[in-house]
Amino acid sequence: MTPLALPTADDAQEWVEGRTRDGLAAARELVEGLRSDPPADPLALLRQWDEVSRHLSNVAATASLLANVHPLEGVRTTCEQAELEVDRYVTELRQDRRLFEVFAAASADGLDPVAARLLTKTLDDFRRAGVDLDDEARTRLAQINERLTEVGQEFGRNIRDDVRTVRVPAARLDGLPQDWLDAHPADEDGLVTVTTDYPDSVPARMFVHDAAVRRDVTVAFLERGWPENEPLLHELFALREELARLVGYADWASYDADVKMIGTGPAIPEFIDRITDAAAEPMRRDLGLLLERYRRDVPDAGWIDSADASYYEELVRQERHDVDAQQVRTYFDFGRVRQGLLDVTARLFGISYVAVPDAQVWHEDVTAHDVVRDGARIGRIYLDLHPREGKYKHAAQFSLVDGLAGRQLAEGALVCNFSRGLMEHDHVVTLFHEFGHLVHHVLAGSGEWTRFSGVATEWDFVEAPSQMLEEWAWDADVLRTFALSPSGDPIPADLVARMRAADDFGKGYQARTQMFYAAMSYRFHTDRPSDLTAAMRELQARYSPFAYIDGTHMFASFGHLSGYSSAYYTYMWSLVIAKDLFSAFDPGDLFDAAVAGRYRDRVLAPGGSRDAADLVADFLGRPYTFDAYAAWLAR
Template structure:
């Protein structure tokens, strides 16, 4: 049977879209309910049939939730976003109801596991379903289950509300055109002054990042960085406080001492207490590189401010760029001339196609905005589609403000085609290389989603590994955004000349320069993520706990390389406090694994990512790490690829690599 992708509305009319979202989500939930109704009276010997019915039901439930999450974040019409938010809430309510249904739990508890003993995936699924029920609180009394249900419903609402605050609160500054000296010519051309002679600069990434990096006027840099770090404030604070308190209450009701303990019970790291241990390990390892980075930065800063004892946050981006220009011979404005968005997008497709044996064919199908491009994905040597991807890569009002891969549909063989959406906010013209790296990173998620969408169970489809592993494949793909041969294939200037190898090597050296600052900044974010949640257990026990702002300042002083900017509230738009909750450590945990996995490519590549040895490693990585999805534990997938358990060594070597300028 040939499966076809989902058909989106062909009309741009908002009511049509709203009705389509409502109708599809309702149909998916009805089908899910129908399948679940068959489970309650099933025989204990019908274990495989029960598991299949449950898996398909949760697949339909996932369709409704994914639809709501995606279009609640990307559709250009607010009324459609509201309908999508409602659809996601309804899917979450049904999921909560099932998780607390004693009849369903009893049915799974009674299943005869010996019937499926010869089927390792069915056995794995049964173990996970039973654990899901236990973690849900299904074994608690009726009053407790009712409270758990109410908490989960409210947490869904709060998560959506926080996401909306971060998405919609776009700040701006207005400055005289002459104060924007230093900005690239294409940026200035795209930002003409108004009738009053003032230019509007928003906190959206394509506006704010070039200004904080290139604007010569210190006051302008201070204004835009301050505005950026004020997004969401003060509206988000009570939303977050309620969210953290409810997560703590939920964890307590189901038998965990705090939310991080509950959250990590299904992650690679294993326990909540292991998170601060990991943060301290990375922070200690990054101490010397950070001090080296800051020493170079402060020395350069004192050329302009002789009495300075530290570099203010609002000046750090500009002066890091100065260091790269003057000491590493890397001029960010020159680098930008090689990264014109259309070339980068096509280059990404060409490169990943060559690496992983894929091809992408553009398809003319209805989408939700004219900026969105759709492609069907194929194996290079085949005609059967592996799935469909959508690239929604430019900012607009009401759209998700960061960079992420969203699911449209999970894929299961014979059931449903995997479809994923890349949602980013890049310039339509020239891109900073950092944004090129981000695009490669997010595309790694998209590849994982599509390649792992051909198994027999929804539970293991796509990015279904432990949550603290999901970033590793994306961080691995970033490596090719630094490879001279890869960049030569698409990074060309206006005259068509490819980016010189010497410049790419200088870019790599300059990137090494800042990694101590980067690692410590990441640990600051991880500390916020963990302690904002862990402290709720103390608060619940009656202890006095400082405000979110005060705790943020404390963690910034302890972990971050750069000082706090007075009067700002970064956490108010730190969207990862929603989906990642207490587990932002994931990014660095995954990076440790990613660096180790990439060592296999370094060992075989001999400097050529398209050499036969490199491509053989890429194929092995595709088939042993990406394609299996969640069918095995992440540590086992990595060990199968590397031929050994993953280790900290490659990451430690990367972090310790010399950061001394070449001049």
């Protein structure tokens, strides 16, 4: 099997158009065969249907990636149109009664458990698409699905393209690392431009001594996507509600939760409140320390907001734990971190990475690596790790090709926005986290079925393997293999220990902040407030430790309202599982081959072929519990 041959920049638009046209044509031909002369054998029926899924997935995955990373706007627009075409056709298929009747007549008798699972999931897809409704309702559902794709694309585009700037005299940037200042010379007016991209805004909010500059950068960051995205969100929530009710659910959250581990919509606020209660005492403890330090500079302050929180967190960590983030970042040169990540994950998962310098990529920043296991190539990964105009602004793994045994290699891309020089350790952790999704995609790319390939588990489990991989970015012995000072000395173990202690500071109020986001994603969908700003302020006051900043509209750039919809709780749900998964590893030997191999083969490699709860129980030897997370949060 050979990797996908990507196009040159000049050929990209024509290539996307051709790939879309050919992929859809192949799928339509197979579907026509299913309608006119379906295989009598259920397994043969499922294999033909899986070929349809493979063709559509190949078109959609390529389009999704290039729509978010390609430097040419025309190519991005063409890719967005390709996504629309695929979504439109998928809706058409799932509402096709003739097709539904073909699958409904198929018997699961004699099928292996994974094939039987695929048949069940396929029938569920038809029902959730409204296949049993009348013509008028199905037509409306098709219109809703198409418009949802359009609104989601516009919402994401507004966030991606809205890079705001703050221009300030260089003298007001005192406190920033020298390498940051060197990379941001003043212009002819004597002003330095700070953008809302992460490599600019995160250091500015953490290190700049001037509170007014920190506030200006924070406000600019929180205002991205507003006001354009507010009406889009209202439309998004209304369309999702209408869709859910048309197919028989109480609301969108119930529709969405029905295919997740949590099971029901009402279970979401119950989980949010459980975490809120568990985090209450740790939040009070840590917030008290933060306010104590803040009041030394702002006497009689009754609260603190996000414009000052990162800066004063750093001061607390320096003063109470002797951890200076600017000193820490000198150990994390981007090039060494990237190579360290590859070395660590190769050792952990029993694989290797082979650079492919002549691979065609979409931008000169992108690198390609083949993933090899037992001497055979099992996939290819692309690393696109620095910000640029027109590129996706956060950090995520994008699938490019779903791996299928004997049919096609697993390929994916890691898309991030890191500094080219020194990295904050938080960003190192983020890199490990996102790479966890990428390696999961590749390792789960040797199954039979497109539906279950890669990161195809329930969406409230999908973060757990990545959250667990973060632990390797906190281990002193692991870090010493790539975290070196400018003179080449490994990071001291005692510094890592202090970093861990410092990182524990704030986890209570960070959990509460996550519950604010989770409550917002849920309540915006179930309550559908007419005033999103007022609703956000009420939820922030209830859940978050940090005060609202007047005049800001953070929800407009909260991209998870599109992708995760009402289910942002999934990050914390996954973290509960991740802490339990990690309990199986020996902290003194994180590379134990037996444990790591069992984890790779029982949790990652199966992809979505089994329920996530069963994968976890198979690895742990018992069902997962809340205990490990509760103990971590309380300590």
